[in-house]
Amino acid sequence: MGGGGSGVGRVRQGVGLTDEEKARLKKKIDFIIQTFKKVDANPTTELKYRNAYELVVATILSAQCTDRRVNAITPALFQRYPTVESLARATPEEVYEYIKTCSYPNNKAKYLVAMARKVVQEFGGRIPERARDLMRLPGVGRKSAHVIAATLYGEPVIGVDTHVFRVTRRLGLHRMRHPHQVERLLMELVPEGDRPRFHHWLILHGRYVCKARNPDCGRCLLTEICEEYKRRVQKEGDG
Numbered sequence: 053m054g055g056g057g058s059g060v061g062r063v064r065q066g067v068g069l070t071d072e073e074k075a076r077l078k079k080k081i082d083f084i085i086q087t088f089k090k091v092d093a094n095p096t097t098e099l100k101y102r103n104a105y106e107l108v109v110a111t112i113l114s115a116q117c118t119d120r121r122v123n124a125i126t127p128a129l130f131q132r133y134p135t136v137e138s139l140a141r142a143t144p145e146e147v148y149e150y151i152k153t154c155s156y157p158n159n160k161a162k163y164l165v166a167m168a169r170k171v172v173q174e175f176g177g178r179i180p181e182r183a184r185d186l187m188r189l190p191g192v193g194r195k196s197a198h199v200i201a202a203t204l205y206g207e208p209v210i211g212v213d214t215h216v217f218r219v220t221r222r223l224g225l226h227r228m229r230h231p232h233q234v235e236r237l238l239m240e241l242v243p244e245g246d247r248p249r250f251h252h253w254l255i256l257h258g259r260y261v262c263k264a265r266n267p268d269c270g271r272c273l274l275t276e277i278c279e280e281y282k283r284r285v286q287k288e289g290d291g
C-alpha cells in the first residue's frame with residue numbers, strides 16, 4: 053500500500069536505488085535469467101569434486117589459479133588425503149608436494165591443513181553447511197563461502213568474483229567499486245530461487261564469452277540489454 057505519499061517513487065532503498073531504478077534493473081535481471089535458463093538450466097562449478105570436503109579443498113586451491121590446473125592436481129591429492137581427518141593429520145610440507153604446480157602453493161598448503169584441523173576440532177569433522185560458518189575456515193573468504201554454500205546446499209547467496217563483477221558492470225547493472233556492494237545489490241535484485249545459479253551463469257559467461265580483455269559480443273545473447281555493447285556500437289558508428 054501507499055508507503056508515504058507522493059515521493060514514493062523516489063524513495064531510495066537498501067543499496068541506494070529508487071523504485072524506478074530498482075524496477076528497471078529487475079527487468080534486466082529477469083531478461084538475463086530467462087536467457088541463461090534457456091541455454092543452460094543447471095549451471096555449476098567446473099571444479100571436480102565428489103563431496104563437500106573435496107569442494108572446499110578445490111575452492112581453496114582455485115584462488116588465483118585456473119579450474120583446469122586445480123582439476124589436474126586434486127585426483128592425487130584426494131587419493132592421498134581422502135577425508136578431512138587424513139588431511140588434518142598431514143603437515144603443510146607434505147601437502148605442498150601434491151599442490152606445488154598451482155599458484156601460491158606454500159600458503160595454500162598451510163590453509164588446507166589449518167582448514168582440515170578446524171573442521172575436525174570445531175565442527176566434529178563435518179564441513180559446515182552455512183556460508184557464515186564456512187567463512188570461518190582458513191583459506192575460505194566470503195565469496196568462496198557463498199559459492200560453496202550455494203553449490204552444495206542451494207543456500208540463496210551470491211558470490212561476487214572478478215567475472216561476476218565485470219559482467220554485471222558491463223551489462224549496466226551498476227557502477228560500483230567493490231564486490232561487496234555488488235553482492236548487496238544482486239541479493240536485492242535476484243529472486244532467492246535463482247541466486248545459486250545466477251553466480252555460475254555469470255562466471256561461465258565471463259570466462260567464455262564476456263572475457264576480460266576482449267568480450268566476444270558476437271556470440272552473446274545479452275546484447276539487447278548491454279550498456280557496454282551499446283557503447284561499442286556507438287563508437288564504431290562515430291569512428
Ligand code: SF4
Nearest residue numbers: 262267269272278281
Ligand atoms: S554484449 Fe558483449 S560486453 Fe555485453 S555482456 Fe555480452 S559479451 Fe559482455
